[in-house]
Amino acid sequence: NAGVTQTPKFQVLKTGQSMTLQCAQDMNHNSMYWYRQDPGMGLRLIYYSASEGTTDKGEVPNGYNVSRLNKREFSLRLESAAPSQTSVYFCASRNLGQNNEQFFGPGTRLTVL
Amino acid sequence: AQSVTQPDIHITVSEGASLELRCNYSYGATPYLFWYVQSPGQGLQLLLKYFSGDTLVQGIKGFEAEFKRSQSSFNLRKPSVHWSDAAEYFCAVGAGGADGLTFGKGTHLIIQP
Numbered sequence: 001n002a003g004v005t006q007t008p009k010f011q012v013l014k015t016g017q018s019m020t021l022q023c024a025q026d027m028n029h030n031s032m033y034w035y036r037q038d039p040g041m042g043l044r045l046i047y048y049s050a051s052e053g054t055t056d057k058g059e060v061p062n063g064y065n066v067s068r069l070n071k072r073e074f075s076l077r078l079e080s081a082a083p084s085q086t087s088v089y090f091c092a093s094r095n096l097g098q099n100n101e102q103f104f105g106p107g108t109r110l111t112v113l
Numbered sequence: 114a115q116s117v118t119q120p121d122i123h124i125t126v127s128e129g130a131s132l133e134l135r136c137n138y139s140y141g142a143t144p145y146l147f148w149y150v151q152s153p154g155q156g157l158q159l160l161l162k163y164f165s166g167d168t169l170v171q172g173i174k175g176f177e178a179e180f181k182r183s184q185s186s187f188n189l190r191k192p193s194v195h196w197s198d199a200a201e202y203f204c205a206v207g208a209g210g211a212d213g214l215t216f217g218k219g220t221h222l223i224i225q226p
Contacts, residue, residue: 030211031211033213035213035216040122040218040219041218042117042203042216042217042218042219043157043203043205043214043216044216045213045214045215048211048212048213050210050211051211058213090156090157092213094211096211101147101159101162102207102213102214103159104149104156104157104158105156106155106156107155107156
């Protein structure tokens with residue numbers, strides 16, 4: 001039982017390049033989330049998927065797109081990366097009836113030059 | 114909209130001393146409240162959570178927190194800290210649905226020998 005996994009762990013991009021961050025969970029959770037963490041800012045919600053087939057914007061969605069590929073996988077895409085998107089990205093998942101507890105992946109550290 | 118305030122950016126405590134980390138939240142209904150810990154370069158680990166019932170909740174690693182509705186607070190405490198407790202601590206609030214969590218900006222805990 002790996003929990004929540006994220007790939008890659010580290011990535012360096014040039015401004016304007018695109019990439020997709022991958023997230024998968026093996027806990028059969030319904031809901032999945034993408035957060036970004038910046039120094040002194042805590043974690044901020046980018047997008048979430050309440051259930052397979054649905055996605056919703058969070059606090060800071062601009063510049064990102066998401067895909068809930070199936071129940072296990074939730075990807076985050078940067079179409080044209082900007083230096084302001086340099087951050088650590090965390091994926092999380094939860095299931096109904098677990099009192100809103102979210103389980104987090106190890107994070108992806110992204111640098112945009 | 115919900116919000117979380119962690120008034121202390123940094124706290125320094127001597128090993129063996131007691132600890133209290135402050136958290137104030139703003140939320141219209143009864144909140145789901147969480148404390149997470151993050152060691153350098155790592156993901157987030159849940160320390161404890163509150164959603165109803167007893168206002169004093171026990172968590173892992175000897176931590177506890179007390180929910181005080183009248184003060185909109187959920188402070189984290191530990192009677193005697195260990196050097197391994199040095200980390201970043203995040204308080205978070207959530208609603209009962211599939212929405213994501215709202216995090217505070219974090220408190221960086223430094224342990225002096």
